[in-house]
Amino acid sequence: MFNTKTLLEPMGSWAWWRSWLLIFVGCSIMGAGFVFFINPYNFVPGGVYGAGIVLHNLFPSIQVGTFGYMFDVPLMCIAVLVFGGKFGARTVLAALYTPGFMNILTRLVYPDEATVRSLDPALLLDGRLDLSNDLLLTCIMGAVLVGVGQGLVVRQQATTGGTDIVGMLLQKYAGIKFSTGILLADGAVVLSGLVVIGFGLGTDQPAEGGWMLTLYSLITIYAASRVVAYMLDGASYDKLLFIISDKHAMLKEFIIRDLDRSATYIKSKGMYTDASREMIFLVVSRKEVRLVQHKIKELDPTAFVVVTDAYDTYGEGFKQLPSADEIQAE
Template sequence: MYGIAIVVHYLTRDMFAIWPDGIPIGLFGLIVNIPLTMAGIKILGPRFGVKTVVGFVLASFFIDGLAWLRPVSDAPLVNDVLLSCVFGGVLAGAGLGFIFKSRATSGGSDIIAMIIAKYTRLQLGKLMIYVDSVIVLTGLIAFKDWHVPLYSWVVIYITGRSIDMILEGADYNKALLIISKKHVDIKNKILNDLDRGGTYLKGEGMFTGEEKQIIYTVVSRREVAVLEEYISNIDPGAFITVMDAREILGEGFQSLRKKVEDR
């Protein structure tokens, strides 16, 4: 909604005496979000609650409040557009992440995507990208400059990554699948030296038909290097798959109960 508000802000310059620079972005977002939220409650049920209303009201207040406090409200903080996109996307994503973490929505395109999802059964994540992309293209129509949508898509991507980091954490632990004839030695290394746990998975070689013991374990990035060096010394022919594990819940890592209670 604030993307549309930016377009409206620039298209309404000198149209209203009370707003010579154009309709304030925060005010327009607030005006549009009120009926959208009412429609969302009517169509989707009262799932948004007070938190969503507080969220978009405060967002509108701070957008216009910060613009009012600055001597030149629409002057860029820095002249580097890409730098503004990166830091703006990170900050916006962090804020949205905290909103989603508190089981609320930010209003606007979230509600539009949810309403479309109800009637089309399309995935909500994809719909949000589609809706935001359509809004971004309105910037191209209004400003007739490809820089606007291209930079906007950069912001959308960075915002999404920031949201994921807030919701899932940034531990960046590694999940390992290890196939080795020296699995007993590797197990002892994991349990005794690294003080980590793991699980044996039974497997069978596709070519040889030989039964194999597969070790599944999760360790830190530092411990990956320690484990790889150890395995290379005892079994250079071992097969190891290393995968990113953005969020680990359970013993030795973050408590599942604590995470749920903190929401």
């Protein structure tokens, strides 16, 4: 998944420094999402920090970030032993920086040690950011921040460790798909949150409406995953157009001159007429689809057009082909 070639870039390279800066910015944004919108409301969005929230309810003297270290450091050591050099310095430092940042920020936004233990949202920033009556808004805001932070980190070919490593270990030793392994690990964390926070196992009493927090946690997981996918793949897919028309010359001029794109002729044959003709294969952005449709209607109202999504488009004018070690959203 990772290699060390990115560590060998020239120290003076702006791209090298920018990559590291974005990793720390991403980790900080993700940490802020947990501190302000996830931890105080006992949402359990999977991962090591979700497990840390569950354990903080059992052992309130230990911060969520500290539990992150307790999980991440052993997992990282196991991963290095099992997978060798696949985990670069970026992933190691991201995994070590994020829990520490969360702990420091938590102590800054709560007034004293007692409130750090309770993580009472009514005392967060002296009550100026208490969203206890708007839990849906809270979990969405937390998911957006966590997703943006993770997306920035993953774009730099790093991760924050955690359930990614669990997924890789399950894939290697249990033959379970990587995505399924992560789902199982996160699912176990969410269920532990339901047991501990929802039903109060091991605590003095269950949180008020605790079982509902599990539903908000699921919303948080889904929204964060969509934000990460947006960060990696963009807001929308490109569009594929298959055009059958008798006005090839005019459409060609429009595509090359006005759209500043190229297209491909595909030989086709009508099933009913048994006549051979050429079909135009064209890829455009979502914003350009309406323009192309209007132009086709203007030039040839009888044209046959099929528009469909292009999940990924690589090549000149679009994205570059990914390298072998590049992380994909899906």
